[in-house]
Amino acid sequence: ELLSQEAGVAPDQEPEEAVRTVVETGGLKIVPALGEAPNGRKKTSILGGIDARSAICVPLPARKRTLGALTLARTGSGETYGADDLALAEDLAGRLALAIDRARLHREVEERADAARVVAHVADGVLLVDRGGVVRLWNPAAEAITSIAPADVLGNSAVEVIPGWTDAVGTIPISTSPDPGHAEVVIPFETDGGERWISISGVNFYGGTVYAFRDLTEVHQLEALKADFIATASHELRTPLAAVYGAAQTLLRHDFALDEGGRDRFVSLIADESERLGRIVNEILLANQLDAGRLDLGREPFDSVEVVERVVEATRAFAPAEISFKISAGEELPLVAADRDKVRQVLVNLVENAIKYSPDGGKIEVGVEAHDGAVRFCVRDEGLGIPEGEEKRIFEKFFRLDPQMSRGVGGTGLGLYICNELVTRMGGRIWVEANGKKGSTFVFELPAAEPALTPQFGPESVELHGFVPPVRRAPHR
Ligand code: ADP
Numbered sequence: 001e002l003l004s005q006e007a008g009v010a011p012d013q014e015p016e017e018a019v020r021t022v023v024e025t026g027g028l029k030i031v032p033a034l035g036e037a038p039n040g041r042k043k044t045s046i047l048g049g050i051d052a053r054s055a056i057c058v059p060l061p062a063r064k065r066t067l068g069a070l071t072l073a074r075t076g077s078g079e080t081y082g083a084d085d086l087a088l089a090e091d092l093a094g095r096l097a098l099a100i101d102r103a104r105l106h107r108e109v110e111e112r113a114d115a116a117r118v119v120a121h122v123a124d125g126v127l128l129v130d131r132g133g134v135v136r137l138w139n140p141a142a143e144a145i146t147s148i149a150p151a152d153v154l155g156n157s158a159v160e161v162i163p164g165w166t167d168a169v170g171t172i173p174i175s176t177s178p179d180p181g182h183a184e185v186v187i188p189f190e191t192d193g194g195e196r197w198i199s200i201s202g203v204n205f206y207g208g209t210v211y212a213f214r215d216l217t218e219v220h221q222l223e224a225l226k227a228d229f230i231a232t233a234s235h236e237l238r239t240p241l242a243a244v245y246g247a248a249q250t251l252l253r254h255d256f257a258l259d260e261g262g263r264d265r266f267v268s269l270i271a272d273e274s275e276r277l278g279r280i281v282n283e284i285l286l287a288n289q290l291d292a293g294r295l296d297l298g299r300e301p302f303d304s305v306e307v308v309e310r311v312v313e314a315t316r317a318f319a320p321a322e323i324s325f326k327i328s329a330g331e332e333l334p335l336v337a338a339d340r341d342k343v344r345q346v347l348v349n350l351v352e353n354a355i356k357y358s359p360d361g362g363k364i365e366v367g368v369e370a371h372d373g374a375v376r377f378c379v380r381d382e383g384l385g386i387p388e389g390e391e392k393r394i395f396e397k398f399f400r401l402d403p404q405m406s407r408g409v410g411g412t413g414l415g416l417y418i419c420n421e422l423v424t425r426m427g428g429r430i431w432v433e434a435n436g437k438k439g440s441t442f443v444f445e446l447p448a449a450e451p452a453l454t455p456q457f458g459p460e461s462v463e464l465h466g467f468v469p470p471v472r473r474a475p476h477r
Contacts, residue, residue: 012048015069019046022057022069028090029057030081047073056081058089060097067097123214125198129158130208137210145198145215147191163190174202174209186216197221225398229413232403236280236410240273247273280412287397287414290421297342297425301335301449304343304368304375311347312366315355322361330369334448338426343377343446346419346430350379350442353416356409358383362439374428374445382439391432395420419444 018029031046031054046055052073060067070093072081081089119126125142129135135153143149146162153161158169164187173183184201197220200213247266251258258266289295312325319325336343347366354364362382369376386394386401393399398413423430423444430444 010050014048016046016048019057019069019071022059023066026059026061026066028059028086029055030086031055032080034083034086036080047071051075053077054080056085056089058086058093060093060100062097062101067100069093070096125211125213125215127158127211127213128208129211133157133159135161136208142213145191145196145213146189147193164188168200172200172202172211174204176204178203186220222398225396225413228400228403229398232400232405232410233280233284233412235405236412237277239410240276243273244270244277283412283414283418286418290418295425297339297422299337299426300340301337302340302343304333304336304377305329307340307344307347308366308368308377311344311351315348315351319355319364320361323355323358324363326363326365328365328367328369330367333368333370334375336375336446337449338428338446339422342422342426346422346444347377347379349415349419350444353442354379354381354383354439356411357381358439359407359409370448371445373448375448376443376445378441378443380435380439380441382435382437385434385438386432386440388434394432395430 015023018031021027022029029046046052046057050073052075055071055073057069057071059069070089072085072089074081119137119139122139123141125145126137126139127135127142128137135156135158138148138150138153148162158165162168168187168189171185171187173185175182182201184199186197186199189196189198196215196217198213199216200211202209202211247269251263251266286295308327308329312327316325351364351366358364358381360383364382365378365380367378367380384401384407390401394401395416397417399417400411400413402409403413420430423446426446428444428446430442433441433443435441
């Protein structure tokens with residue numbers, strides 16, 4: 001409603017009946033009617049709240065619709081609207097309607113473009129299935145997750161073009177409004193690139209159902225690995241615990257006497273097994289610290305050969321008789337610029353794995369050589385080897401090639417994850433290669449200390465929150 005307002009006077013918020021009729025019918029209203037004499041005292045009821053004596057109300061026409069009405073009113077008595085005023089009002093109304101209509105159209109187009117942009121760029125897959133079961137929308141994320149191109153699904157029946165849709169659709173929770181916290185299901189989905197796990201839910205509306213889905217494959221895999229981890233870690237913890245408990249019980253018995261040698265055997269068994277327990281717990285703690293980014297690494301130049309020799313010495317003492325060791329060291333080796341204790345830990349882990357995964361014995365070779373300004377360590381075994389395609393995954397957290405322990409070899413799946421994290425954080429890299437004949441070769445490289453810089457390196461503090469560096473470890477039985 002357009003109005004030349006007198007100070008302090010405004011029309012009612014709700015339009016009068018007469019104005020509403022103009023909007024609804026598209027006809028106009030003029031008070032008093034053309035040619036009728038003004039009634040000096042009578043007010044029109046056309047603009048409630050305004051003391052109008054005469055008024056003219058014309059519809060705002062736009063594309064066969066009426067957007068509203070334009071009302072002009074005069075409060076002075078004796079003045080009425082005539083045919084000229086009507087023509088002017090209609091002309092004004094036409095222009096106004098055009099402007100309002102354009103503005104609205106513009107806004108609608110903008111909103112639609114925004115909506116389309118959101119659907120195109122959102123990371124979740126969005127799928128619209130109309131009431132007839134036909135796919136009407138398939139956004140780029142849906143394509144990325146499922147590897148199905150829009151051209152293959154759009155306009156087709158969902159049941160025919162989306163694999164497993166018939167089974168899935170019954171299990172997907174559908175709500176009638178996009179409320180927060182509504183249920184989702186996680187279902188497997190076969191794609192050309194292998195099985196993906198997606199979390200999906202739907203919202204019904206008059207035009208069909210909108211489904212939104214996310215790719216949870218990695219989370220799902222991690223969950224599965226975690227479940228395996230809990231099974232193997234509890235097994236790993238239970239075995240030494242049982243041994244410690246059994247030995248302690250035996251020592252406590254009074255009904256049969258143990259000689260000195262017997263007592264010593266049980267006491268050292270308790271010591272060894274407790275240490276093994278401590279190692280497992282430390283491994284879990286360290287992995288946790290690495291995840292949380294809470295680990296400071298020192299960087300002092302040290303002699304790599306000395307570390308290699310010590311590690312081999314320490315592990316050799318506990319290795320089964322069928323395992324033999326060889327150390328090879330290159331000529332003119334530069335010092336390594338890294339955290340000595342962590343390098344030792346990585347080496348211990350690799351050598352122990354080499355022993356663990358060589359159930360039939362064999363030779364373990366630990367080597368160190370200079371390589372392109374770096375120092376390269378390698379641990380070569382003749383054991384079970386790593387199947388092709390798994391070379392990367394074995395460095396993932398909790399990943400074990402044989403979670404069922406079919407060969408009786410247990411572990412937490414954290415060792416190589418920790419090695420990889422430590423080596424990477426010390427500015428190096430680690431990988432595994434096939435060992436020419438049989439078994440595998442684990443290699444890692446660390447930066448060499450520049451000779452000129454060497455004197456400037458002070459022994460930096462190696463601060464480890466709550467982590468006690470492991471001492472020695474009984475070979476896995
Ligand atoms: P775990 O505690 O299981 O030994 P790791 O992270 O040290 O965990 O190793 C991950 C997996 O990689 C092991 O479960 C094993 O399947 C495989 N693996 C590691 N080292 C070797 C090796 N030297 N030979 C064969 N397989 C190995």
